[in-house]
Amino acid sequence: MLSLIGVLFLLFFSGVSAVQNIKVQGADYVNNVTSDRFQIIGIAYQPGGSAGFIGGSGIDPLSNGTLCLRDAALMQRLGVNTIRVYNLDPSLNHDLCASIFNAVGIYMLLDVNSPLPNESLNPGDLTSSYNSAYLNRVFAVVEAFKNFPNTLGFFSGNEVIQFSGSETVVPPYLRAVTRDLKQYISKHSSRNIPVGYSAADVRDFLADSFAYLSCDIDGSSSDETRIDFFGLNSYSWCGGDATFQTAGYDILVQMFGNTTIPVFFSEYGCNKVKPRVFNEVQALYGPEMTGVMSGGIIYEYVQESNEYGLVDLHDNGTATIRIDYNNLQKQYNKLDIKQLQSGNSSATMLKAPRCSGGLITGASFSKSFKVPSLPSGGQSLIDNGIQNPNNGKLVDVTETVVKLDVYGSNGGRIENLAIKPLPEDQSNTPNGQDTTGATTTTASGTSTGPKPESTTGGAGHLRMNLLLTCVALSVLALRST
Numbered sequence: 001m002l003s004l005i006g007v008l009f010l011l012f013f014s015g016v017s018a019v020q021n022i023k024v025q026g027a028d029y030v031n032n033v034t035s036d037r038f039q040i041i042g043i044a045y046q047p048g049g050s051a052g053f054i055g056g057s058g059i060d061p062l063s064n065g066t067l068c069l070r071d072a073a074l075m076q077r078l079g080v081n082t083i084r085v086y087n088l089d090p091s092l093n094h095d096l097c098a099s100i101f102n103a104v105g106i107y108m109l110l111d112v113n114s115p116l117p118n119e120s121l122n123p124g125d126l127t128s129s130y131n132s133a134y135l136n137r138v139f140a141v142v143e144a145f146k147n148f149p150n151t152l153g154f155f156s157g158n159e160v161i162q163f164s165g166s167e168t169v170v171p172p173y174l175r176a177v178t179r180d181l182k183q184y185i186s187k188h189s190s191r192n193i194p195v196g197y198s199a200a201d202v203r204d205f206l207a208d209s210f211a212y213l214s215c216d217i218d219g220s221s222s223d224e225t226r227i228d229f230f231g232l233n234s235y236s237w238c239g240g241d242a243t244f245q246t247a248g249y250d251i252l253v254q255m256f257g258n259t260t261i262p263v264f265f266s267e268y269g270c271n272k273v274k275p276r277v278f279n280e281v282q283a284l285y286g287p288e289m290t291g292v293m294s295g296g297i298i299y300e301y302v303q304e305s306n307e308y309g310l311v312d313l314h315d316n317g318t319a320t321i322r323i324d325y326n327n328l329q330k331q332y333n334k335l336d337i338k339q340l341q342s343g344n345s346s347a348t349m350l351k352a353p354r355c356s357g358g359l360i361t362g363a364s365f366s367k368s369f370k371v372p373s374l375p376s377g378g379q380s381l382i383d384n385g386i387q388n389p390n391n392g393k394l395v396d397v398t399e400t401v402v403k404l405d406v407y408g409s410n411g412g413r414i415e416n417l418a419i420k421p422l423p424e425d426q427s428n429t430p431n432g433q434d435t436t437g438a439t440t441t442t443a444s445g446t447s448t449g450p451k452p453e454s455t456t457g458g459a460g461h462l463r464m465n466l467l468l469t470c471v472a473l474s475v476l477a478l479r480s481t
Contacts, residue, residue: 017424018149018394019102024194024228026350027259028343029152029294034425036341039285040152040264040295041332041430042082042109043075047302047313053087055116060089062108065096070319070402071301073419074311076104078325079332079430082152084109084266084297090140095395098148103397103421105428107152109266109297110145111198112138112181121157123166126173132377136386138177139184143389146189153193153229155266156181159200164364167205171212171366175225178213179371182224183382196229198266201236207255208365214261215355217369225371226352229294230259231266237280239273244283253292260352265296271308275323281331285340298328317404321435326409332430397421409436 021032029038046052047061062068062085075083083106088094101108113120119137122129138156145151156177161170174197181195199209210230216223237247244250256263265284269276283289284296303309303322310325353359357367374382402417414435422428 017103017421019105019107019422019427020425021149021191022107022152023192024262027262027292027294029229029262030343031425031427035343037343038081038294038427039290039340040082040109040297041080041285041335042084042295042297043078043080043310044086044267044297044300045071045083045302046086046300049304049306050087050115053114053116055089055114055119058089058092060087060092060094061085062088062094062097063092065100065399066404067317068097068100069399069419070317070404070406070417071311072100072104072106073402073417074319074321074325074406074435075106075301076419076428077431077433077435078310078329079428079433080298081105081427081429082107082109082295082297083301084111084155086111086158087114088141088144090137090144091390092144093390094144094392096397098145098150098392099395099397100419102148102150102394104419105422105426107150107427108145108148109152109155110141111155111158112141113155113157121160121170121173121177123160123163123170126169130173130176130372131375132381135180135375135378135381138181139381139386140389142181142184142189142193143386144392146185146191146193147391147393149394151193154181154195155198155231156195156227158198158266159233161205161209162200162202167208167362167365169366171209172368172371174213175369176372176374178227179225180374180378180382182228184385187382188385194228196227196231196261198231198233201232201234204362205365206232208360208362210256210259210263211353211359212355212366212369214259214352215359215369216352217355217371219354221352223352227261229262229264230256231264231297233267233299234265235268235270235299237268237283238270240277240279242280244288247280247283249280249283249289253289256292258350259292260350262294263292264294267299268296269298269300269308271306274307275327278324278328278331281328282334285335290340318406319404320407321409321414323409326434326436329430329433329435333432333434335430337429 022029022038023032031038045061118133157174161167178195185193197213199206213227216226300308301310303312310322312320355369360367400418406414406417408414
């Protein structure tokens with residue numbers, strides 16, 4: 001009996017708890033265990049921007065656990081369930097950061113390309129840039145993140161079809177990279193991880209980009225060149241006076257109305273009117289759009305020179321919340337999460353159209369669905385895997401309290417800022433918190449509101465209940481001897 005109690009203790013107090021995988025099911029994301037629909041409530045996360053990414057520096061957005069803990073705590077309060085990370089160094093250790101975001105129910109959408117040489121497709125020189133060194137790079141990103149259960153998907157490209165001329169030559173190469181990634185994942189990952197594309201909102205190319213990348217070349221459901229999801233970087237809703245119609249959201253709903261894969265905003269959040277009020281959130285997650293769209297990713301978490309940020313990050317590791325963060329939090333808190341998680345049965349019934357030139361409306365857009373063959377050495381990489389892969393893995397998250405000072409938009413320091421680990425079947429959701437001032441102190445130290453709830457909720461309460469169960473079993477065992 002005592003050995004049984006020991007086993008129960010080890011089982012109940014395992015330090016690593018994983019979120020459930022999210023799968024693509026027709027035009028929806030679906031929780032692989034609960035079958036709840038998953039709507040992306042996301043934020044772009046790239047401190048320093050593309051200019052801040054320096055290969056070989058030993059730093060990328062997911063390499064510093066102390067900073068990730070700070071940011072995950074603020075994102076959990078905000079209510080997001082997904083981050084998008086653009087530029088990553090696959091040789092670095094991302095275990096702690098990925099595990100922290102996993103612990104709070106936040107998934108990761110990851111770009112496999114970077115702005116460094118030989119690490120993205122060059123629309124002006126596709127035949128040279130599509131080479132085995134490039135494939136080694138994108139496969140290395142897969143290796144680094146394939147084992148994390150909160151890896152939601154990989155972007156094979158971002159806004160590659162954007163300028164005049166790119167629509168003629170780029171599309172077949174995007175299908176080629178998609179194929180290569182899906183074949184590599186199939187051979188070297190224990191689970192299927194979706195691969196998709198993030199498009200610029202260039203209306204001359206948008207509908208054709210979607211039609212070209214999402215159709216089936218051979219008419220089967222196993223076409224490996226077909227994307228699993230489609231992201232749109234859209235900034236058409238600007239200011240509190242914008243509407244569903246003036247922002248052109250009605251046109252987008254019509255454009256993607258018959259989608260057979262998840263479609264979402266891979267970036268949104270126009271900043272022409274400041275501060276942003278984010279009333280487009282109610283449209284995106286409202287009845288007019290949720291039948292077609294799978295949510296969106298706000299651009300962006302960190303305030304950079306382009307002034308899209310929700311949070312100011314300082315050189316000493318401290319952070320200050322901006323008004324935009326507060327405004328977005330208020331919008332998220334209005335969402336009906338149970339309604340968003342309800343199934344969209346009609347979205348799973350549609351079959352992808354067969355690829356043909358008739359799907360394409362633009363005169364200059366590629367109508368050729370002949371996908372380039374693998375470059376020299378590419379097949380060997382897929383068959384045998386890359387050399388010396390850096391495989392990430394979940395680790396114990398032993399620190400939950402943020403030690404770096406974080407300040408509210410009112411100037412007061414946020415007290416007791418910490419992550420709140422969630423049970424393994426939950427993703428993070430808006431929880432009604434108001435970070436504006438409810439948990440801060442003013443500069444003079446006067447409290448402006450009640451203390452935040454205990455950070456031992458969720459998984460913490462579960463483990464406490466299990467502890468009490470073990471104690472009870474121990475008492476019974478002793479009495480029976």
